[in-house]
Amino acid sequence: MNEHNSNDDPQQRELLRVCRIGRAQGLKGEVNVMAFTDEAERRFAPGSVLSTEDGREFTVIRSRSFKLRWIVLFKGVEDRNAAEALNGLELFCEADDAETMADEDAWYPSDLIGLQARLVDGNALGLPEGTSVGTVSDVLEGAAQSILEITSQSADGDALTSLVPFVDEIVPEVFLDEGYLTLDPPGGLIPDPQALG
Known part of the structure; x- marks a missing residue:
């Protein structure tokens, strides 16, 4: 939306x-x-x-x-x-009012922008739970589902952008109050978190 x-x-x-x-x-x-x-x-x-x-x-x-x-x-x-x-x-x-949205486990795009993206426990990359891989900088409308634009910074200071499908398999949970969402990305979808600044 x-x-x-x-x-x-x-x-x-x-x-x-x-x-x-x-x-x-x-x-x-x-x-x-x-x-x-x-x-x-x-x-x-x-x-x-x-x-x-x-x-x-x-x-x-x-x-x-x-x-x-x-x-x-x-x-x-x-x-x-x-x-x-x-x-x-x-x-x-x-x-819709915020209470209804929370009951339905739904969000507006502006709610997601600014959330930190952290790897979920047992992620496919084999990296520690909670590893930060960037921040949601935009939510794009894709043909089949929304796409999260996640921006991070390389060790050299360059801005890196990843496009992540907003589907349960890759974005299992959103914690608005805590300011982050969890990711379980397949290999190659996001930059290597160990190479980020």
């Missing part, structure tokens, strides 16, 4: 960017959308309400996935002309 703040007013709920509307699909008002969420099935479910930053609301009538994109029909968008008028529009939803 990509995160987007609506403004600096603490009374406002945080908005998450869900999608960008693309070209029209067919003649009956459907549009192609590029999803920025890992919960597309939930966000595009019939009856879901998405909104623009200025508050215009769009209710999903139906949706379906096709290859790497979604095709969505919104209430009130009844023909190709109306669909084409939406091209480029970004839609948002309100963020």
